[in-house]
Amino acid sequence: MPDYLLQLSYAPEAVATLVANPQNREEVARSLIEKVGGKLKGYWFALGDYDVVEIATLPDDESAVALSMAVMAGGAVKSFKTTPLLSMSESIEAMKKASGLGYKPPGK
Known part of the structure; x- marks a missing residue:
């Protein structure tokens, strides 16, 4: 099963709720991921553009979209970014495919 980087930002109202009532949302994330047939590999709060960063193994892209x-749809998250991750061996295979495509940039 492929791995995905999941990044989300809470809506201001959700942040206010978490400040007023601190809670560990990792188990909620784990439960949702398991319901689509996946596995949560890591869960972190983060600084920057995203409040939460997760690494999850999911069955397929459809499960990631779901x-x-x-x-x-719950309304507590204002943005949710999903990035498929490739293993190094998958990346090397992609590099090999790219080398055989014969692409020529403009002017060359």
């Missing part, structure tokens, strides 16, 4: 849609 997860994103379910979370966004």
Whole structure:
């Protein structure tokens, strides 16, 4: 199963709720990911553009979209970014395919 980087930003109202009532949302994330047949590999709060960063193994892209849609539909998250991750061996295979494509940039 492929790995995905999941990044989300809470809506201001959700941040206010978490400040007023601190809670560990990792188990909620784990439960949702398991419901689509995946596994949560890591969960972190983060500084910057995203409040939460997760690494998850999911069955397929459709499951990743379903997860994103379910979370966004709840209204507590203002943005949810999903990035498919490739292993190094998958990346090397992609590099090999790219080398055989014969692409020529403009002017060359």
